[in-house]
Amino acid sequence: MGGIQTDETIGIILPASVYDRLADGRSQINVRAYQEAADQFNLTAAFFKVKDIKPGRTTISAWIKQENGYHQMTIPLPKVMYTRAFLSRRQQKFLTEKGVLFYNQKGFKHDKYRMHTMIEEDPALWHCLPRTERADRTTFHTMIRTYDSLILKPVDGSLGAGIMHVEKVSKNSWRVEFQMKRKQWETKTFQHEIPDVILKAFEARPYLIQEKILLATHEGRPFDLRVVVQRDHTGEWVLAGILCKVSPSTDQFITNISQGGDSLSFDEVLTNHPDLPLGQTRDVIEKTALQLARHIDRYARHIADIAFDLALDASGRVYFIESNFRGRYGNVRYKGKRLEEWKAKHTNPVGYGRFLYDQMQQP
Template identity: 25%
Template sequence: MEKLNLGVIVAKIDVQNQVEGVHIVMPEPIFYKELARSAAKHKIDLYIFSPSEWTEQGLYGFRLYGNVWRREIVQLPDIVYDRCFFTNARQRQACEDTLDAIKRKKNYKLFNNNLPSKLMVYEALRTVEELIPYLPHTEQLSKLSIVPRWLSIYTDGVVVKPAAGMHGKGVLHITHDRTTMQYVIRGRNLRNERVDACFSNELNALKWLYRFKKELTYLIQPYLVLRTEDQKPFDIRVLMQKDAAGVWQLTGSMARVGFSNGLTSNIHGGGEASEPFPLLAAKMGDYKAERLLNKIHMISGQTVSAIESHFGRFGELALDFGITPQGSIWLLECNSKPGRQAFSGVNNNLENERPLQYAKHLQQRVTANQIVI
């Protein structure tokens, strides 16, 4: 079998010209170095590239030599591992245009399909009877008049968040105090800065929300009490990956714990990762903690199968679960580009090994002219 060319596309690579030479700043520096070192052991030619590296001369990529990234001309990828995290529409379009241009030169395979909007994923999962009890009620925030109606139903308030993933940015918790008649809004803006606002009437609250969300598509959900005893928000992130045989496996699960009285537990927002069992056992006892984790892992397997049946082939997916103080499980989100901070070093670097194993499996199936599943 020919050597596998695995191209990892990112939205941007920062190349800095300094006195001592060129300095390369990768968007996920630790992850990509670990991935490149593992790829060398698998005899995979792995390189990182961005849209700006597609030129008339061909594709330039960054390969790791020792501890240093070097930019050089590379062969077109057999498989593309999409790790583009966009900060604007222009970046998204540039990545799409680059992949289309490369596709016209070489018929590569994508490691992962892209997930559509959170609402489309929610609606797809709602078609699976076994998953319905774990899905919080979700609607598009098409009209701001929805908010007061929802607040009259859900006494703990509502959460509004961008339909596209923002690493916890732009998420708000809105409550209506029926005693003081005040509307209280807290969360983080799109610059990841803390937001605290209070309004004495509905109209002013909705005007503020209109300016806040701008033209972005937002979703609304009931606020779920998902906190530790010291009022830190937490969730359980499960990483599901395919192995060398193309079979879904549970790579690991980690608890993500946010700031005290914060709204999200996202690592990008300052949250920390910890082992889930001790956290749950301290709240509910060993027996119930073990049962909850086993249940979450079972739901995870059902979820990735449902996602593939609706949206095509994937190599890895991260799933976020919330657990209420009463022990109810809620599937909060699915992510096709999971960050690695929470799983660094899990199971002897298995979270970085499995993408490479599955990439080799993909290449073998394509070479054998078999249908890739």
């Protein structure tokens, strides 16, 4: 069965790894999910990669589903493109000049501190912001005098790389926990002098210092949240899914999956939780995530997909930690609620492409 063929084509710019599987004729579950969404919204799905967009050329080579599978075809540039990869400035300029609406391009430079200060501009969001400062000797001393537990992390880091934990252990002494090798943690106790491991980190790259939130726990292990919000066929922001990232152990502060943390469904963690009612907690998370998305949307053109890392404390209060403009949804076959959320993360952005086409037809 071929995909629906219409005059309205949505270009879906795939990451290289996904594109290569499609081009090699191998089954790709992400592509199937996008194809189903395109069929649902009466769009022709055209799959290609970033390098296929050649400034100055008004056609593109794309894979389009036919009766007997996917075929590579040369087509006019689609008027609407959903990107899962980063476009160069030259490509963006060219597409804009040609009247192509492309969305989900990275909103702005990845900078955790800049994002925090930008959110801080909205007083309605102050309640979800842990205190955060740019790291230097002065702010470090100020923060350890104010808080008993702090997180230090690179402003442009990912996957937990470079993160450190500083904790007060007595009236005049603190302990820093840091990573020398992947998943290999060491500690150092200090009093007045800032340890070399911290100073060298500050000198090597920009860091921020953040008040550490005492996370809610699952079976004794701290967890935080990966919350995905997307635009859908209505053009509005909607909650697409909530995932719990659970620390590897009761005494480990980091929850990143790449650092040994577990990925569990929200329902699995919150059902029968002793402190956090499932429905009420979900409502608070959804409200906060949508507030954040609408605020960030003012500063970035045509973003349609934001993955927030949010903290949740034992009282149910939600805090913003950081965000990414393109979540990693993988190609794992989930079941039940997680399968529904995984499908929604592919359906919503394609639906937003349908919305943009409909907007073009408005007088």
